[in-house]
Amino acid sequence: MSKLELPLNSSRSDRRLLIRPWVVVHLGSILLFSLGSSIITPYFAIYVAKTLGYGLAFAGVLVSVKVVAQRATSLLGGMLTDMWGARPLALAGVVLRLSAFALLLKTPTHTTLLASALLNGVGAAIYHPALRKLLFEQFRNFPSALARVVGLRNVSLNLGAAVGPLLGALLVESHFTLACEVIVAVYAINVGLLMFFRRSEVPLGLGSQSFRWRDLRSGAFLNTLWLQFGLFAAYSHFEFLMPFYFEQRFGSTFVAGAFLVNTVVVVSIQLTCSKRIAETPAWVGYASFVGFFLCCAISSLGDGAFWQTSPAASMMLIGFSMTLFTVGEVLLGNRIDLMTTRIVSSRSTGTAFGAVAMVGALAVVLSNGMNTYLLELKGFLIVWLVNAIVGLIFLVYSLRRARFDD
Known part of the structure; x- marks a missing residue:
């Protein structure tokens, strides 16, 4: 077998591991994180350009700010996760996303739209490495369960991305503020989930969480x-x-x-x-x-x-x-x-x-x-x-x- 192949052990304990409350909570957090942003993302550029009248060029700037902020700070988000712990960073990522859409509850201006795009991107950059570590590390020594939880994580992400645009189609164009209120509520629930399950991050027993290059x-x-x-x-x-x-x-x-x-x-x-x-x-x-x-x-x-x-x-x-x-x-x-x-x-x-x-x-x-x-x-x-x-x-x-x- 190749050194890079991932051997899978078929243990009956895998299913018991996957239905533990903290696993369900983390998968639910991923679904909510994806759902919240996808309510508005497919329609955001059109809303900014046409409904607000800010033009397609400015809408493109907002998309670029979000993407660049997310990708450029993802390494920093991962480093902070290793230094300060995965759960606090995952929580911080959700709070930043909540703040990004809270800024849009009043009539958006150029400034609030730019700030929202920046917070949106940084929130994702912090959240995703942290949540991956929080969820996957628990299964490092259970390869077959790890394979399943990776799949379930992607299912949660895709379900959120599939349901969100359906809600957005009903809300964004005619009821933009209501759409933002729904998104803020979704992220508030996510914050509550991560805060309530305080003991969900299992100690790794390594003495120090600091990363090494x-x-x-x-x-x-x-x-x-x-x-x-x-x-x-x-x-x-x-x-x-x-x-x-x-x-x-x-x-x-x-x-x-x-x-x-x-x-x-x-x-x-x-x-x-x-x-x-x-x-x-x-x-x-x-x-x-x-x-x-x-x-x-x-x-x-x-x-x-x-x-x-x-x-x-x-x-x-x-x-x-x-x-x-x-x-x-x-x-x-x-x-x-x-x-x-x-x-x-x-x-x-x-x-x-x-x-x-x-x-x-x-x-x-x-x-x-x-x-x-x-x-x-x-x-x-x-x-x-x-x-x-x-x-x-x-x-x-x-x-x-x-x-x-x-």
């Missing part, structure tokens, strides 16, 4: 960062070119269908196949992404008239391609969480998760820049083919790495 210098962790870069180079399409392309080639209805397929496949796989996912090598995930890009390349051939007049064929192609995309997302995302938890010393996992997030952000920035350039220069067919080649490079690397480790 040397814990992040192993070849195995550097390999994990490389896998993360490849994952987010592909995943960057999810919120950028993929919706735009599907709307242009197939129609707006199929964009919603693509996201629905993603949510259904994520939840289904995570709930039923968590152990099998953990045992699946990384190259399978990259092969799935390559398949997705090739499907998109095939649909780029011609003028698109066939797809516009063949809804059944469009549905089949989108369903198949999005299933491939989602399988790659789940396989690699889960594997990276598992490897980070098990490879890095407990005293440094917060910092490690922060570093993983930063590498993902770098991959998104570089990938979006490359794809924008290719799109303007050559069009979508070249974009998809180049990304298929990039995915193939990571696939070959993963295969060679697996042989090297055997």
Whole structure:
């Protein structure tokens, strides 16, 4: 077995571990954290640009401030988690998110919108490394339970992201203040959950929680960062070119269908196949992404008239391609969480998760820049083919790495 494979023990105690109150609370916290922001996020730019009349450029600035703040401070958030403890930092992240939306309860101004975006991003940067450490570290010595809890964490995150926009569609445009009040209430409940379960952070028995940089210098962790870069180079399409392309080639209805397929496949796989996912090598995930890009390349051939007049064929192609995309997302995302938890010393996992997030952000920035350039220069067919080649490079690397480790 490869040194990087994650052996799974099938212990009957796993299920008892997973239904402990603190596990349920932490999973509920993740769902609420995702739900709160997703109520408003899909509609925020349109609301700022059109309803408030601040223009699309300023809306873009707000999105950039949030994303940059989250990614740029994720390493700091992880370091603080290792130094001060995971539960206080997770709580601080929720409080910052609550404050971000509380600022919007009155008519938003340029200043309050900028401050809200900054708090929003920093809150996420602090919360996610802390909650990962808080939840995953308890299962470090129970590999099969760890695989399941990683899957359940992602299910909670995706359920929140799926339900939130449904509420937002009813509230944001006509009742923006009410939407913000609902979001503040969601985060207040989250604060209450984390405060009430004060003993949920099990002592690690290491004498000191302070991280050590040397814990992040192993070849195995550097390999994990490389896998993360490849994952987010592909995943960057999810919120950028993929919706735009599907709307242009197939129609707006199929964009919603693509996201629905993603949510259904994520939840289904995570709930039923968590152990099998953990045992699946990384190259399978990259092969799935390559398949997705090739499907998109095939649909780029011609003028698109066939797809516009063949809804059944469009549905089949989108369903198949999005299933491939989602399988790659789940396989690699889960594997990276598992490897980070098990490879890095407990005293440094917060910092490690922060570093993983930063590498993902770098991959998104570089990938979006490359794809924008290719799109303007050559069009979508070249974009998809180049990304298929990039995915193939990571696939070959993963295969060679697996042989090297055997």
